[in-house]
Amino acid sequence: xxxxLVFDHRPxxxxxxxxxxxxxxxxxxxxxxxxxxxxxxxxxxxxxxxDTYDEAKKLAETPDGLQQAxxxxxxxxxxxxxxxxxxHSALEQLxxxxxxxxxxxxxxxxxxxxxxxMMEGNRRDVLREILQQYQLKDPELFKRVVGNxxxxxxxxxxxxxxxxxxxxxxxxxxxxxREKSLQRVREMxxxxxxxxxxxxxxxxxxxxxxxxxxxxxxxxxxxxxxxxENAQIxxxxxxxxxxxxxxxxxxxxxxxxxxxxxxxxRIASASALIQIAKGAEEETVVPALMKVLRDEDxxxxxxxxxxxxxxxxxxxxxxxxxxxSRKPKHRGTAIYFGLSTMRTKNVAVCRRLVEELGDPDWNNxxxxxxxxxxxxxxxxxxxxxxxxxxxxxxxxHSYTRAQEFRALRRVATEASRAxxxxxxxxxxxxxxxxxxxxxxxxxxxxxx
Numbered sequence: 001x002x003x004x005l006v007f008d009h010r011p012x013x014x015x016x017x018x019x020x021x022x023x024x025x026x027x028x029x030x031x032x033x034x035x036x037x038x039x040x041x042x043x044x045x046x047x048x049x050x051d052t053y054d055e056a057k058k059l060a061e062t063p064d065g066l067q068q069a070x071x072x073x074x075x076x077x078x079x080x081x082x083x084x085x086x087x088h089s090a091l092e093q094l095x096x097x098x099x100x101x102x103x104x105x106x107x108x109x110x111x112x113x114x115x116x117x118m119m120e121g122n123r124r125d126v127l128r129e130i131l132q133q134y135q136l137k138d139p140e141l142f143k144r145v146v147g148n149x150x151x152x153x154x155x156x157x158x159x160x161x162x163x164x165x166x167x168x169x170x171x172x173x174x175x176x177x178r179e180k181s182l183q184r185v186r187e188m189x190x191x192x193x194x195x196x197x198x199x200x201x202x203x204x205x206x207x208x209x210x211x212x213x214x215x216x217x218x219x220x221x222x223x224x225x226x227x228x229e230n231a232q233i234x235x236x237x238x239x240x241x242x243x244x245x246x247x248x249x250x251x252x253x254x255x256x257x258x259x260x261x262x263x264x265x266r267i268a269s270a271s272a273l274i275q276i277a278k279g280a281e282e283e284t285v286v287p288a289l290m291k292v293l294r295d296e297d298x299x300x301x302x303x304x305x306x307x308x309x310x311x312x313x314x315x316x317x318x319x320x321x322x323x324x325s326r327k328p329k330h331r332g333t334a335i336y337f338g339l340s341t342m343r344t345k346n347v348a349v350c351r352r353l354v355e356e357l358g359d360p361d362w363n364n365x366x367x368x369x370x371x372x373x374x375x376x377x378x379x380x381x382x383x384x385x386x387x388x389x390x391x392x393x394x395x396x397h398s399y400t401r402a403q404e405f406r407a408l409r410r411v412a413t414e415a416s417r418a419x420x421x422x423x424x425x426x427x428x429x430x431x432x433x434x435x436x437x438x439x440x441x442x443x444x445x446x447x448x
Contacts, residue, residue, distance in 0.1 A: 049076050071328060159199035159232055161207040169208035182213055189221040195230050202236035209243045216245035226253050231262035238268035242275035250276060251284055258288040263297045270304035279311045279343075286317050293320055298329055305333045310341030310375075313349070318342070322352045335364055340371025350380035354387030357404070362397040369403035373410060381411040389419055398432070405436035412440050420444075 056072030059065030091111075098107030134141075168174075168181035185208075187193065188201030202225065205218060222244055225237040238257065241250065254276065257269040270292045277285045289312065292304040305324065318339075325334035335356055339349050356368035369391075372384050388408045395401040408416060423429050423437035 049079055052076050052079075159203040159236060161204040162200055165204045166207040169204075169211045169213065178211065178213065186218070186221060189218070189225070191224065195228075195233065198225060198228070198233050199230075199236065202233065202240055206236065206240050206243075209240070215243060219244040219246060219250075223250065223253065226257065231260075231265055234260065234262065235264045235268045238265065238272045242272055246272075246276045248277060248281050251281060255284060255288045258291045263295075263300050266292055266295060266297075266300050267303040271307040274307050274309070274311050277311075282312060282314065286312050286314055290317060290320055293324065301330060302333055305330065306337045308338045308341065310338075310343050313342040313344045313346070315346065315348075318346055318349050322348060325352060332364060335371075336367050340367050342371070343375050344377060345371070345375045345380065346377055347380045347383065350376055350384050354384060354391075357387055357391035357395075357400075362400045365391075365395075366397065366400040366403055369400050369407055372407040373403060376411060382413075385411045385413060385416060389416060392419070398430075401433065402436070405433065405440070409436070409440045409443065412444060414444065416440065417444060 052072050053076050056069045056076070059072060060069035095107060095111065098104060098110070165181045165184060168177050169185075171178065185201050185204055188197040189205070193201070202222070205222075209215070219241070222237050222240050225233050226241070228234050228237070234257065238254065241254070251273065254269055254272050257265055258273070260266050260269065270289055273285050273288055289304070289308075293301055295301050295304070301324065305321075308321070321334050321338040324330040325339060327334075335353070339345075339353055342349055345353070350372065353368040353372050356364050359365040359368075369388075372388070376384050384407065388404050388411070392401065392404050392408070395404060412420075420437040420441050424434050424441070426434075429437075
């Protein structure tokens with residue numbers, strides 16, 4: 001006789017099947033991941049928010065460190081805001097899991113308790129307090145700055161997919177149900193449908209893109225929506241188009257959108273151009289990308305840079321990314337997503353990445369070292385080799401050092417032999433570093 005394992009839920013006395021507990025535990029785990037530091041892993045991890053905060057606090061103790069401290073504090077706040085999306089998703093998944101596990105009472109108790117805690121009368125409104133301090137201490141300056149900023153940007157509510165339709169398209173058992181749901185999406189995207197239907201239809205199409213269906217059949221429906229009067233529809237159409245077997249002929253419609261009046265459309269245009277062209281059509285794509293990377297809105301530049309991934313590397317384009325990498329606001333993104341990922345790295349790009357090897361923050365120096373591990377043109381190899389030989393003896397972060405050895409192996413000449421031998425002979429070096437040095441020395445011996 002089969003016996004179903006059960007979970008004895010003591011607060012209510014109910015016995016809940018284990019298969020129903022799983023989703024709750026997973027959702028709780030996701031929720032906790034938003035607020036708890038990650039466990040140690042084999043690979044070096046990025047500093048925790050506490051680490052960054054402590055470092056900022058220490059930097060702020062001296063006048064010389066204040067500028068760096070400001071950047072560190074900003075990064076803590078930016079990371080918290082980025083986690084909010086995951087936190088909200090975890091709340092929704094947890095609520096669904098409580099319902100699916102037939103634990104509605106526990107779900108209500110948990111969420112009501114959470115809301116009551118958030119509404120406690122003694123909770124500080126830190127932002128309000130800070131603004132009040134600015135206003136009290138520097139009223140004229142506060143008034144002038146706020147006046148120059150104008151009205152805050154209107155918050156745009158993102159278009160949401162139809163969960164019923166997307167689930168029906170993604171399921172694999174009922175082909176008739178999938179086709180019926182796809183037909184409904186076609187109707188929502190057709191000319192003459194309402195703006196809300198078009199938004200929901202595009203969002204649903206994007207959410208279901210992984211399913212097996214004729215993606216190309218939706219291309220004629222989505223292309224006209226690039227010219228919609230509604231900015232959200234134009235953005236969603238751009239984000240859907242690359243997955244609909246778009247061709248390079250479609251670039252003619254996408255390129256002008258790099259100058260769209262809506263910032264979210266300009267951001268989406270960069271990603272669409274890169275995904276559709278796939279490194280080709282350089283004469284058409286690069287000028288449009290450069291317009292986006294010179295945008296007046298820093299957020300457009302920041303988000304568009306994340307789309308680059310090394311697809312293009314003309315001298316002018318490389319120079320623009322180098323320029324962005326020297327601006328504090330865009331430095332990390334330009335290094336991580338732009339320069340380090342270039343398939344072909346010219347002399348100027350390699351010089352800039354070599355500069356980053358000296359950054360104590362391994363997020364930048366480690367990524368730069370990683371990028372120098374491939375794509376270096378022959379003329380830049382001596383520059384890279386010299387830069388790595390200067391960085392390696394001083395590098396203390398294990399990940400960055402491993403990447404530097406990896407990059408050195410690609411460019412090493414006899415000029416590296418003395419240092420590599422010193423690593424092998426040293427009693428202070430790790431076995432990992434010695435192994436890397438031996439491998440490079442073996443390559444040099446074989447090349448003799």
